[in-house]
Amino acid sequence: MSPSPSRRKRHAQAASSAGVITLKQVAQEAGVSPSTVSRILNGTATVSVDKKAAIDAAIAKLGFQPNPVARGLAGGRTLSIGVVTQTISSPFYGEALRGIEDQLEPAGYIPIFVSGHWREAEERKAISALLSRRVDALLVLAGRLPDEELQALSLRVPLVVVGRKLQGPQLFSLEFDNLTGARLAARHLLDLGHRRIAFIAGDPAHNDALDRLAGYRQALEEAGEPVDPTLILPGDFTETGGLLAATRLLESRQPFTAIFAANDQTAIGAALGLHRRNIRIPDDVSVVGFDDLAPARFATPPLTTVRQSVYEMGAQAAGAVLSLLRGEAPQVVLPVPELVPRESTRRLLR
């Protein structure tokens, strides 16, 4: 008997995914060594023209697709990017993820989305799971992790952060111009003659929220209007938060003629709160949102808001990741925020 002649077959079941072609088979077909195939695959060295042709032909003929898992193990690259999102089901993150996906796909990278749910511990866990899967880079959308922690993280893996101001050799961040956007929104209301303008804030742990509040204040100050703290209500970027805030505002009996909400979802919740008390938009109260996502466009009445392309933000962030991976300095140009007047605002009648 020949000694263990079936050794080769031990892993037969690992290849259960049918007749998967390996690099080795391509090499055989092309009459070269696996190393050479690998090299042309990775553009890692110059290869003679005829061999390249033979290999290309073999790849095409066999329909070879390199196994990213093996590449990951051997080369330390997995062609996957870990993306830490907060609430995968919100329209905001949905748009951003779409931008990321669209940008990464043509480059051959695949995003792996994990939700942090605005909880520090969960974000940390998500990142650890992503790292253990050897993602090539990380893209963190907002969240509550301390800046220092992200800074430290970027020592281990290329990192792009949305909604912070951070930088480092392998660290890049980008932000909307929330301040300008919010000033636009508030000024729009001021221009329409509104003076008692309430603001429903976003999650205070979120830079965007802080900047939008600052923009609101600034616009009022620029117009020489006092900032009345009783008109500033807490919110959390959700419809429920907006509904609650509007209800509280109404109960406080503070006079007001307009509401500027920190995002569209908040504005829509607030609109419902007004509706419940038979207050009509825009006849009785004007409402402005922020983001210009689908819910704003299709609200009844359609919501005046500030357009920030969340999709573009996602795409640019993903582009920055790709730059970092190539060892280049990311170059991003975000579209400037723009006011989109629709039917939820109107001139104040005296």
Add this chain to the structure above:
Amino acid sequence: MSPSPSRRKRHAQAASSAGVITLKQVAQEAGVSPSTVSRILNGTATVSVDKKAAIDAAIAKLGFQPNPVARGLAGGRTLSIGVVTQTISSPFYGEALRGIEDQLEPAGYIPIFVSGHWREAEERKAISALLSRRVDALLVLAGRLPDEELQALSLRVPLVVVGRKLQGPQLFSLEFDNLTGARLAARHLLDLGHRRIAFIAGDPAHNDALDRLAGYRQALEEAGEPVDPTLILPGDFTETGGLLAATRLLESRQPFTAIFAANDQTAIGAALGLHRRNIRIPDDVSVVGFDDLAPARFATPPLTTVRQSVYEMGAQAAGAVLSLLRGEAPQVVLPVPELVPRESTRRLLR
């Protein structure tokens, strides 16, 4: 000089992710062989109590986390599940993905979401990318792939499909009870005295859409009402589709007192169409949606709809994947559809 003494260090840069602990180090620390560590990790064999204790201690001490990439290569498992979604940014898919994520996470699996955008070619490409990454199973949400193709796919990899009726040894599918749900919605309108009830359909390539239409017809027939084909308008499950359909309906000058839309997004688009013509909901026309997602709850007025837990659907589908992976027959119990009456419908006044 000793011959190539630095061989060992060649891959130093692969371990760039800092001091990653390997299984080998755990074995050393515990004084056992790597095989044994692997075995207790996988529960693959009974191991003596003392060794197990030593290994557990070593794992804890070193903070060892097995490398899924290596596990994938060696064992043929990657602990990742490929999920083909259609529009990652829609509220519907957002909810479903959340359910999937929540179900998979505690089991140690990670979902990899890829969008098919309702295009056959893209779905095919997505699946191929997922397979090349050696996902352990596939979860396909709706889409346009022919049943036969999915059937064939399930020969290669465990497959769960949402929104079809398919089965096989490694194939499982689950569906909402759309027919019942749609009958509930239409009957609600009939009970309120409506007779001229328009229906805005969903994407006809989608089973859900067909079943909802069938439910609408059935309810009318049961009530002895004629089904008027001029009151059945095409749609595509989007707000824009709903808006267009409502506009066309109005322009057709067909009399109607209620609209049943194939999903919430369509209903919201239709509501905007009515609003543009100064038709009030529910005073002039009643509107019913389907799904009960956030946009329905926070619409103005809040939308009467049929509740189908999309989240639960996602979670159950993911649960089915896990069952398949364990070699068990999936056991799913979907909540029954339920009518949620809100403010967009009211009794027809004569």
Add this chain to the structure above:
DNA sequence: CTGAAAGCGCTTACAG
């Protein structure tokens, strides 16, 4: 320009 060989970090028949 190119091949042979070692290695990535695991898993798993084999053989006690």
Add this chain to the structure above:
DNA sequence: CTGAAAGCGCTTACAG
């Protein structure tokens, strides 16, 4: 119950 060894499918210094 457990170890030594081969192998998963690649990549990459080394040495021509």
